[in-house]
Amino acid sequence: MNITNHKKTKIIVLRIGTLPSNLNPGQGEACHQLFKSSLFQTIMFSPSQPKEKYHYELNKFGNKLYFLLFPSLIFPRNINFLKKSFLSSLRILNVLIASLIILSKSKIYSARIIHIHHIFFSIPAVIFKLLRKKAIITIHGSDIYKIKNSFILRNVLKIFDKILVVSLIQKKLLEDFIDVNKIYYIANGVDNSFYKPKLNYVERENIIISIGSLRWQKNHKILVEAFSDIHYRYPDWKLIILGEGKERKNLEYLINQNDLEKYISLKGSLDKIKVRDWLLKSKIFVICSLTEGLPKALLEASASGCACIATDVGDCSKVLEDIGLISINNDKNNLIFNIERLIKDQNLSNLLSIKSVEKVKYYSWETYINIHKDLYHQLLS
Numbered sequence: 123m124n125i126t127n128h129k130k131t132k133i134i135v136l137r138i139g140t141l142p143s144n145l146n147p148g149q150g151e152a153c154h155q156l157f158k159s160s161l162f163q164t165i166m167f168s169p170s171q172p173k174e175k176y177h178y179e180l181n182k183f184g185n186k187l188y189f190l191l192f193p194s195l196i197f198p199r200n201i202n203f204l205k206k207s208f209l210s211s212l213r214i215l216n217v218l219i220a221s222l223i224i225l226s227k228s229k230i231y232s233a234r235i236i237h238i239h240h241i242f243f244s245i246p247a248v249i250f251k252l253l254r255k256k257a258i259i260t261i262h263g264s265d266i267y268k269i270k271n272s273f274i275l276r277n278v279l280k281i282f283d284k285i286l287v288v289s290l291i292q293k294k295l296l297e298d299f300i301d302v303n304k305i306y307y308i309a310n311g312v313d314n315s316f317y318k319p320k321l322n323y324v325e326r327e328n329i330i331i332s333i334g335s336l337r338w339q340k341n342h343k344i345l346v347e348a349f350s351d352i353h354y355r356y357p358d359w360k361l362i363i364l365g366e367g368k369e370r371k372n373l374e375y376l377i378n379q380n381d382l383e384k385y386i387s388l389k390g391s392l393d394k395i396k397v398r399d400w401l402l403k404s405k406i407f408v409i410c411s412l413t414e415g416l417p418k419a420l421l422e423a424s425a426s427g428c429a430c431i432a433t434d435v436g437d438c439s440k441v442l443e444d445i446g447l448i449s450i451n452n453d454k455n456n457l458i459f460n461i462e463r464l465i466k467d468q469n470l471s472n473l474l475s476i477k478s479v480e481k482v483k484y485y486s487w488e489t490y491i492n493i494h495k496d497l498y499h500q501l502l503s
Contacts, residue, residue, distance in 0.1 A: 132163045133498050136230045138246065139239025139260075141168040147394055148333065148365075151418055152260070152288075152310055153239050155487045157185065161495045165233055167224050167243075186229065190220045213242070221245035235498055241269060244278050251281055256501045260286040260308075261296075263436075264339060264413035270295055283501055288415040289437035306497065309437070311487035312421035314479075319427035320402055323475040324468060328359045329404040330461065331428070333397065333419040334411065336367030336388070341410040341433075341452065346373060348457045350380040356465055361386045362404065364397055401426035405471065406464050411435050412451065421485050424478035429464050429471040431457070445477040 137157060140150035150168070157166045169190040201209075224230065224246050236250040237258040247257040259282045261269070266287070269275040276299050279285060286306050287293050293307050330349065334340040342363055349361045363373070363386070370388060377386045392400070401407070407423035407430045414436035421441065423430055430446035432438035439448050447463065450456040464471045 132161070133235060133502065134163045134165065134233040135498065136165045136167075136233035136236040136246070136250070137239070138167045138224065138236070138243040141166075142394075146335065146366075147391060147397065148335075148419060150239075152262070152490065155311065155491060156237075156494060157187070159491050161491060162498070165227075165230055167220075169220065188224075188227070190223060217242050217245070225249060234502060241265065241275055241278060244281070248281060256284075257282045258284045258286065258497075258501075260288070261292055261415070262288060263415040263417075266292045266295055266415070267413060270298075284497065286497075290440065291436050292415055308490060308493050309485055310416045310418050310421060311490040312418065312425050312482055312485050313487060314425050314483055314485075317398055317401065317422055317425035319475075319479060323405065323427060323429070323472040326405045327403050328356075329362055329400075330359060330406045330408060331362045331364070331400055331404040331423070332408045332410070333364045333401075333423070334409070334417075335365045336363075336369040336373060338369060339412050340365070340367075340369075341412050342369065342373055343376065344452060344454050344457060345408055345410045346376050346380075346382075346386060348454050348461065349386060350382060351454075351458055352461055352465075353382060353385055355462070357385075359385075359465065362389060362400060363387070364389050364392055364400060366391045398422075398426065401428060404428055406431065406461065408457075408461070409433060409438065410449070410452075410457065414438060416441065421482055424482045427475045427479050429474040430478060431460050431464070441482075445474055445481050447474075 137153065139153035141154050141157070142148070142150050157164050164185045166185065166187045167190055168187065221243065235256045235258060236247050237260070238244065238247055239260050239262060241259060247259070251257050259279070269279060279300060282304065284306055285296060285300060285304050286308050287296065288308065288310050290307060293305050296305050332342065332345055336342060345361070352359065373388060377383060401423055405428065407428035409417060409420055409432040411417070411433055412435065416437040420430060420432060420438060424441065424445065430442055431449055432442055432446065433451045434448050435451065442448060447460045449460050
């Protein structure tokens, strides 16, 4: 996209998406970065109300923030038809209520663009389109598969002027049913200065770390099982898992069954500073997810100088090309092989650590925000 000279008047954007909270500090960082930017005047609706005050001067730049009561309904992996139907109906009701609340605010109609970060919030986008305004959606993570497998959602997606994706895998999937000119790839960013390593790799602790909500899609179960085998050969290593969710009890049971309570810690959700501190003192970072887009945790771990391993999902392979190892999806033995390779070969691990820090310098929030600025102006020109 060509950089052009834009008018000084800031574009007013209606934005709907999650923001980081105490319970889920890793969610919604892209939305957070766009909302707090001085480049736009933003009216923001967030369905994720933090337990404590949102740490941002709300009136700065004329931005406004509203919180929505929108219960997060995560469908279990194995769910019967009746329960799925009930949860789906409840979700639709929550979507309608949230949409009516948003549309009832007169301030939103001063916005020239609506930018939503989940397809559930498409109703306000439809209204904006009827008012001859521009509508944009960003698809994060595994939402792409819900859309691809739903006739209704595929057709809803067609109303948007631009569809932003965070991974090239998402782009490829969309090209089967969406005009390619509507699809735009913008990778997530990372605050490289915040995660700058303080220790050389060899000075770090013998810690394997994983970050992600405790739900079946993140597949922490296979990591715990793999570590159980690794522990008996490398008893001086520990596994730390940061995140919270419905899989906690299952993981705790698995840990107890293998007598690993002293070696595996489920730390729950931690604030951004504590997450960074764990990354900076850990040697190996692992993602075992079954689905992903471009996980921010992988960028943060790379910026922190961890030697990284990820499954071949989303853009993980693209990020880790030449700087990390890729494991076969849901393959415990291959995961064990890659972890042991990094444990045994300190020269390799140290090299990957150095190369990771250098590569992710190209992923910055400043670039991410500026691309959005140009895209907004292009749509309105």
